[in-house]
Ligand SMILES: Nc1ncnc2c1ncn2[C@@H]1O[C@H](COP(=O)(O)OP(=O)(O)O)[C@@H](O)[C@H]1O
């Protein structure tokens with residue numbers, strides 16, 4: 176490892192269900208997981224153990240205050256200084272941290288992903304390459320409905336209710352306006368081969 180160089184910080188933002196994780200996985204596979212420290216902002220949702228389970232589901236998880244962004248900023252700074260960090264493990268079914276952590280070792284690339292990562296100036300200024308995955312809201316909603324029922328223990332009714340009360344309004348207030356800070360906007364995310372080739376080429380040229 177060449178410790179004289181500061182790691183490159185690549186950030187992938189976009190609405191819920193836009194394809195951020197899919198794009199992040201393509202970057203991981205093509206640049207190589209051995210060269211990437213991956214930090215999903217989702218892992219930094221605040222601890223809600225003080226709230227009864229029924230009330231946790233009613234929290235606005237799409238507002239910037241629901242995330243411990245200051246801890247993510249600390250972790251990026253530590254990785255940039257070639258120090259390992261302990262990533263919290265979050266459970267989307269119970270809306271709480273599990274109490275476990277996963278050790279993330281410093282690598283040449285720090286990859287950060289999340290709906291709100293361009294909405295916070297202190298976080299944004301740490302990024303070298305900013306990518307926004309842009310997908311129509313009807314497609315994003317359908318993907319979210321399918322995923323939240325299959326993987327996050329939700330019902331159709333609860334997904335629709337959450338989408339209308341918090342996901343959609345917060346997307347319009349925070350996520351969509353943050354698109355202006357992107358260096359690259361990728362329509363249709365993980366299946367956009369041309370855009371992904373260009374992003375990977377740029378990352379390789381900076382490494
Ligand atoms: N371009 C695409 N075409 C079709 N399905 C896609 C595409 N990109 C992502 N998906 C699917 O949509 C769902 C949400 O994608 P994901 O990458 O998890 O989004 P996000 O991380 O932004 O919430 C997943 O089931 C994924 O397989």
Ligand SMILES: O=c1ccn([C@@H]2O[C@H](COP(=O)(O)O)[C@@H](O)[C@H]2O)c(=O)[nH]1
Nearest residue numbers: 190191192217220236237267270290342
């Ligand atoms: O406890 C939680 C925490 C978050 N959410 C929702 O997750 C999405 C962000 O994840 P994506 O993978 O980008 O979809 C966000 O819109 C929150 O509403 C949740 O439902 N419960």
